Amino acid sequence: MRLSKQFRDQFSQHEMRTHGRKNGFVTTGQEARLLHWLPKIGLPKEKKLLDAGLPDDAPIIMEIGFGNGDFLVHLATTHPDWLLVGVEIYLPGVAKAVGRLDDAGVIERCRITQLPAQFVLTHQVEEAQLDGIFINHPDPWPKARHHKRRIIQKDFAELMVTRLKPGGFIKLASDKADLAEWMRDILDATPGLENVAGIGRFIERDADRPQTKFEQRGIKAGRISQFLHYVKV
Numbered sequence: 001m002r003l004s005k006q007f008r009d010q011f012s013q014h015e016m017r018t019h020g021r022k023n024g025f026v027t028t029g030q031e032a033r034l035l036h037w038l039p040k041i042g043l044p045k046e047k048k049l050l051d052a053g054l055p056d057d058a059p060i061i062m063e064i065g066f067g068n069g070d071f072l073v074h075l076a077t078t079h080p081d082w083l084l085v086g087v088e089i090y091l092p093g094v095a096k097a098v099g100r101l102d103d104a105g106v107i108e109r110c111r112i113t114q115l116p117a118q119f120v121l122t123h124q125v126e127e128a129q130l131d132g133i134f135i136n137h138p139d140p141w142p143k144a145r146h147h148k149r150r151i152i153q154k155d156f157a158e159l160m161v162t163r164l165k166p167g168g169f170i171k172l173a174s175d176k177a178d179l180a181e182w183m184r185d186i187l188d189a190t191p192g193l194e195n196v197a198g199i200g201r202f203i204e205r206d207a208d209r210p211q212t213k214f215e216q217r218g219i220k221a222g223r224i225s226q227f228l229h230y231v232k233v
């Protein structure tokens with residue numbers, strides 16, 4: 001089975017410029033699930049989250065760069081009242097997450113997109129629509145000349161703030177100390193955000209937080225993850 005060009009254009013592969021891989025191997029079984037679920041819970045680029053058939057009385061929480069979907073499944077299963085929006089540019093990650101959400105029986109409370117988070121937040125999410133945003137272990141882009149590729153930038157931080165409801169949160173994790181400090185410094189300086197731990201500080205790891213694939217990689221390499229928690233004031 002192959003995902004048709006029309007299907008890819010609508011739900012999956014996209015011409016938008018991103019840093020990081022978009023394509024990779026997807027099994028026939030995964031393709032079948034994508035074909036079944038994305039027309040129901042996908043967010044094609046012309047559709048707004050407002051028109052995605054979500055009930056209007058439940059908290060909407062977004063995870064950006066969900067990787068293989070472990071954390072998204074955790075959020076969906078531990079918060080049965082939340083509606084989840086998963087944003088991930090890497091098709092095999094989207095395929096794995098769709099399978100896991102389906103197996104866990106929580107997929108109908110989720111909306112999933114392979115579009116880049118910058119596009120989704122700018123064009124598909126309304127102002128003050130989100131109750132929370134999670135970003136776990138974003139790509140570190142360690143070389144100084146690649147720092148501009150990091151997802152947390154001044155403009156992106158300001159964009160996230162506009163999409164959050166007052167009182168909404170942003171929670172981040174990184175196992176790379178310099179990236180954790182980069183994110184903290186940008187978010188500490190972003191108007192409208194309060195660092196729950198205090199300026200310049202990190203929070204303790206949430207006790208119920210599962211180890212994501214990249215947190216586990218960090219642990220194996222001897223790195224300690226750091227966590228950030230902001231609230232829109």
Ligand SMILES: C[S@@+](CC[C@H](N)C(=O)[O-])C[C@H]1O[C@@H](n2cnc3c(N)ncnc32)[C@H](O)[C@@H]1O
Nearest residue numbers: 065067088089090116117136137139212213214
């Ligand atoms: C280092 S991985 C971390 C994955 C997962 N959150 C974890 O902790 O294991 C970063 C992820 O962010 C995704 N990503 C990078 N840029 C993105 C963007 N602009 N929008 C959405 N996802 C993005 C990548 O494809 C990748 O899966």
